[in-house]
Amino acid sequence: MFEKTLKRVFGYDSFRPGQREVIDAVAEGQDVLAIMPTGAGKSLTFQLPSYIKNDGLTIIVSPLLSLIEDQMLHIRERGERGVARLTSMETLEEKQEILNHLKRYRFLYLSPEQLAVPHVTRALARTKIQMLVVDEAHCISQWGHEFRPEYARLGELRKQLGSPQCMAVTATAPETVKRDIVEKLALFSPAQFVHSANRPEIRLIVERLGSEDKMRRLSELVHDVPKPAVIYTATRREAEALALHLDDALFYHGGMSTEDRRLVQSQFLRDEVAIMVCTSAFGMGVNKDNVRSVIHYQIPATLEAYMQEIGRAGRDGEPAFAVLLYAEGDERIQQFLIDQQYPKDKDIRLAYFERDNGTSLAQLPRLLRLNEEDPVWGLLNQMLAERTLAEAVDWVKDRKRARYRQLGQMMDYALIKTCRRDYLLNYFSEQPVKQSDCCDICGEIVFPPSEQLVSKNVTDWKHRLARIFSFD
Template sequence: MNNNLHNVLLEKFGYSSFRPGQLEIIESILNEEDVVAILPTGMGKSLCYQLPGYVLPHSVVIISPLLALMQDQVEQLKKMGEKRVVAFNSFLTHSEKQTLLNKLQTYKFIFLSPEMVMQEKVKEKLQSIPISLIVADEAHCISQWGYDFRPDYLRLGEWLNNSDRPPILALTATATQQVMDDIGTHLNMQNPTHHIQSLDRPNIRYAALEVNSREEKFEQIAKQIHDFTGPGILYTQSRKKADDYAQRLISKGVRIASYHAGMEQVDRIFVQQQFLNKEIDWVCATNAFGMGVHKNDVRQVIHDHFPSSVANYAQEIGRAGRDGADSLATLFYTKDDEELSIFVATNDFPDEAHVKVFDQAIRSGLHPNQIVTQSLLTETHVRILSYWLSKRTQEETIMILQKLRQQKIEQIYQIKDILKNSLCIRMQIVQFFGQEINSKPHNCCSKCGLHIDEIVESSKENSTNLKLQTWEKRLLSLFQIID
């Protein structure tokens, strides 16, 4: 079996060896086990379902959280020569969707959002075609988004509640024990095998720096972008600020574009492609950007705020240094940023008053869509309340929402404490996920001591060496294939 897998690895992907954890995950899948796999960003999670797809006889269904991520994965497979791949999403017209549904079984890799999976026609079609593997990509979203943002993640178990279903693979870069439990529960996994690699990325160096004002924060960000090499991602909290930062940095000569959920999908994909193709060096984004983006040479990730959780912070900084070269993750904050982060995290979250408005509207005969169009509640409010009130009483729903709101606030306190106290940032993040580190790298974090100049030089040197190694591997693989 191992020899065959290595042959597929070389012939389909051009690699002569597996990265840590990949082979064990693939063997578990081929043994028809349900698998929860935690691999750090850049360690080749996609290969863990793509390679089995070429060994297994039928389709692989991948549940993916973002349209941009789906498109990126589809493009990656097409570049490898795979034509039997499709993203079934809202980009398609009604006619295109119907045509694809009719021939869905002819595709090897089928990408769907959880919302698309839960549509009745799609569910019926999926139940009628042979499927060899179901994949939940970025599976932490089940726990982090399902309860309060995209409840269709929690409904996936309804579709997967079948004794004859194929194995399930849940992939993510970060997961606490609670998140792993949520993944197993909401995907109806049966005694899943856990494959967990170390979360620590020694080549990422952490810095958390307090500034006195928002204007000083921008000036420090602009200075860092100028002084330290890119490409990079600048994360901010609002669409308005993303656009404002981008315009101000463009005026300083930075090749940058903004990216956020207020943009049209086609515009967002265009910005992503510009970034991947090196037509711009920076993206200023809300947290909508970066998940699954295959750009190996991101040298820095900058935050201008406290992220909504330790898990989100780990996911976002993990987009740096996928090539193994030294990279820098910097967060600038003011004393007021904690309150702003709490406001952003809870602003569009329903409370007791929203529950009562929703309940009264439904009792009066309004459809959930009408509640939105009449501006009684936001689309997010309606999506969340439609789920919870279908499962629980009004009183139980109010209690659940209060608990979830408090959890959001506590998660911000957790990341704030990690970044502001005197302890090593790296050590605290790794321990948060129940792991330990045996040693810390030189230039570990701003608490342990950080020499930016050394990181710049090391980053340039490593990037050059990695490019040479990549060409050597390509040539070696080519010669092996010719032989």
């Protein structure tokens, strides 16, 4: 039955390694935690059972609008019309129309914030739910502690929906994150499928440079590495500047309009541009198998983020390359970003003082010079509701200390003089492996001759971006 559905609905003749075992557990009604590498076909493991069981709505909680858009596009391309989404992009009228006709749908995609909206939760609780899926479930641990607290509430929200069968899927998760996922989602004796984090087709390279040499070296690299290529930066400004400096490159980040992000992404997916320069906003769920190289212009904040991002390369199983350019002091940008993500000690103390002396919560953002939409205010507001002053101060110190420790582990990876692959696998509690073309420590990595992709309209598009962002 599974193979017939695979062929009829998805057009595939056989399952990829690891898919069938996960689908069997889902079909048997078990809670599931599936950690499968990028490109292993995680989405099929929760979509196919919906056609087999055909017994209610499958809800997929997903962290990024681009990820939701990409998966919905692929579902509709195969002729499925019973799919909808609830995100910040829909109007109130559009959302209500979907909630009024939930029985029409097989799949409903939404963000954790939308799931937490009371009238949405109530409408879903009145609906027969076949399964709750949490895609990119590592975000429960990565973001749920502070920046998107609804992630941490997903277990509670699941109970409000009647505790339906639950599936958590992600590409990478060390032991601490796996425990977080199981605990936060209240998974009941879940069937766990943990595939190796190793991507043998990706060659790992770190180049140590002087800060003044990075741009020159990047310009050389983009000519040498096989393409298509993705270049990750830590900031939006850096993504814009690098894309305008390089030939045959566009940029992508969360500050762009939805229309511009869609246009840039579609050009990259169709091989109309060879190089995408982006922040971490680009990548999750982007269905492009032939990315040959991922370059990090700045060091990422965590090893989990690094593995997620280099995992965009080589999804077709062919050789690919991950190059990290590191200059002494590069970590300072991540330290700065970590500091900016938490309220300052003086602001915490002022907020508690003002609240305890009768100042309303509505007045506090203005007093603290914070925008009400600022995640820092959201975090501080949450602390005011849940913690004493001493607890809030200690909590922020502990979280920043943990974030600095993660950055230190990423620094260790950049600076080690032993096998980089072994270091990564040890972090994910795996045994070392021996393979050829492993990393720059184990032997010289040589880039193959790079075919130049045909690029269309990149010059005109870059001129448009230059006008939008006022570049000379």
